[in-house]
Amino acid sequence: MTRDKEEKRRSVLFINDHADILLEILKRLDGRSLCTAACVCRLWRALATADSVWEHLCLRRIVSPPPSSPGSSVRPVVSALGGYRRLYMLCVRHLLTRLDRDPGGRWRTSSAWDELQLSLSLFCVDYYERLGGRFGDTAATSSLMFLCKPVNV
C-alpha cells in the first residue's frame, strides 16, 4: 500500500517545485491574472512581481523592436523610472484598454512600439511629478489622472 502511495506522490507534479516552469507560465498571462497569481503564496508572489515578467507583458505585442532600440537598452531607462510593473499599471494597461475598445480605428496605423513610446513618455512625466512635492499642494494629483477616468456614457 505505501509503495503505491509513494509512486503516486512521485508522479504528481507539484508546481512550486519547478519555479522555472511556473515562470514560463506566468510570462504568458495578462495583467489581471498576474496580479491574481501574486496573491497565491509567497513563491508565486515573488515570481509574479518580478519585473522581468512584466517586461515580457509590456513588450509582448512588439513583434520585433527596431534594431536601433532593442529591448535591452530600454530596460535601464524603465527601471530608473520605476520599473515595468509600474509602467504597465499606470500607462500600458489603459492604452491597451482604449485600443481594444476601438480595434478598427484610425490609430491602428501606429505600431506597438509607438504605443510603448507614448506610454514611456507619460510614465516619465509621472516620475518627474513624483520626484518631490515641488508643486506644493498639487503633489497629490497626477498628470496621469486622465487615464484612470471612467469612459463617458
Added chain:
Amino acid sequence: MGPSSTSHAGTGKLIPPFPPQTQLDGLLAGAGYKVRSSDLHLVAQRLESLESAMVSSPSHVVSHLASDTVHYNPADLVSWVDSLLSELTHSHHHPSNPSSSSSSSSTSPPSRPLPVDLDDLFSVPSDAINWVQSEMPLSQQPPPPPPPPQQLTVVTTMEEDSGIRLVHALMTCAELVQRGDLHLAGALVDEMTALLTSINTECGIGKVAGYFIDALSRRIVGAGSVPAPPHETEILYHHFYETSPYLKFAHFTANQAILEAFEGYDCVHVIDFSLMHGLQWPALIQALALRPGGPPLLRLTGIGPPSPDGRDTLREIGLGLAEVARSVNVRFAFRGVAASRLEDVKPWMLQVNPNEALAVNSIMQLHKLLGPDPTPIESVLSWIRGLNPKIVTLVEQEVNHNQTGFLDRFTEALYYYSTVFDSLEAACQIQPDKALAEMYLQMEICNIVCYEGAARVERHEPLAKWRDRFNRAGFRPLHLGSNAFKQASMLLMLFSTEGYSVEENEGCLRLGWHSRPLIAASAWQASPGPLPLPLPMGADDYWNDD
C-alpha cells in the same frame, strides 16, 4: 404691444415702450414685410396655427403649398397668413400663397416640425440691431430685447429660451460697450445676471455666459481684474495641463519635432520661452535617452518670471529635470533666465553656442508680443532668426482675438471659449481640478474682454497670420511628420471622450473639438540665404555670428 413689455424675471426695471405704437416692425420690414409692431403677436399666433395645420394636413395639400407658390402681397402679412389658414382648413388645394418658408426668411430656418418658437422667429443678428436702433430717436432707446412669448405656446424649454436670449443680450451689451454707451450696457448686465438664475450655470452656455458677463461688468466699471501672481498662475496651469489634452498635445508634438530635428547632433540646446513647471521636458529627456546612437548632451534654458518671495523657482525646476536626466543617463545642463516679459530677454542672456543644434520652443507665448505699436514681435523674431536655430516650435490658439473692434473680438471669444469649455466638460468631471482649469481659462477671457493696450496680452492670432510673420522673418515651414500625427492621435484616444480630432494641414497639426480647430502646432526652420535686413531698433546689436 411692442417688444418692450417686460417679462424678465426678477428685475424691477421697466423699459419704456417704443413711443410710436403704430410703428412698423423694423426687423420684418428689412425683409420686405410691413407689419405693425402691435400686430406682431397676431402674426406669430397665426403662423403657429398655420404650422400645426400643415403638420396635420394630408400631404398632398402641403406639398402644393411648398411647390406652387406666389407671394401676392408681401405687405399684408397678417391677411396672407389668414388666407393660408383658411386654405388648409378647407382642404382646398389651390395655392395662392407663398411657401411657408418665406415667412421666416428673415429668421433662422425652422427645421423643427413643431410650432415655431417665437425667439427663433425674431432672432436678430447684431447688424440688424444696429439698423433698428438707428431708426429710433437717438435718446434713450433701449436695445430691443426679444418679445416675451406670453400669448404663445413656448415649445422649447425655458432653458433653451433663456440661453438664446442670453447670447443675444451678450452681443447687444458688447456692441453697446463698443459704442461707449456704458450706462445702458450696465443696465443690460444687470438683466443678464438675473437671466442667469433661470438657467443651469453648471455647464454649457450658462457657465461660459457667466464668465463673460463678469468680464463685461468689470470692463464697464473699469476695475479690470487683479492679475494673478505667477505662482498661482502656475498652479492653475498645472490643473489645466492635467484635465485637458491641449497642453499635452502641444508638448508631445513639439517634442517629437525637436527630437527629429536633433537627429545626428551630439550637443543640443533647447530654449523654452515659458518654463512653468517644466512638464514638457521629462518626455524629451527620456526620448533622447532611448534614441539610436545614445543620448546627446542636452542643455536647457528656461525663461520664466522672477519669483517674488526670493525662492529661485527656475533653479528648482532645473534641479528636478536634472534628476530625471541623471536617472536615465543623459548629460544635462540647465540655465534659468528670469524675465517678466518676453521682450525683455536679450539673446546674449541665452548663451547660445554656435556648435550646438538649437531648438526654440514657444507654447502659447509669442502672441503676448503682439501688443500695440511698436510691436515687439518683429524684433524678437529677428533675434531668434539671428540665433540660427535648427527648429522653432510654435503652438498657438487657433482663433483671432487680436481684432481692433471690440465686438468682433468679443464674438470670437464667446464662440471659442464656449467650444473649449464644452470640451473640458466632456474630458474631465473631477472637481476641483476642473474648476481650477476653468479659472485658468477665465483669466484669459478677462484679459481679452477687460483690457486694452499694453495690458491686453492674450492677443491670439490664427496660424495663417503666424505663417506670414514667420515667412517674413526669414523662416520656412518644417513639416511635422507622420510620427507626430500618430502620436497625437494616440494621445487623444486616451482621453475617454469622443469629440477631439487632430487634422494635418500643410505640415501643421491642429487639435479641435468636433471639427472646430482650437490649437495649432507648427514648426519652422531658418531659411537659407542672407538674413533679413536689420530693423531700425538696434536689433543688430544682438545678433550672433554664424
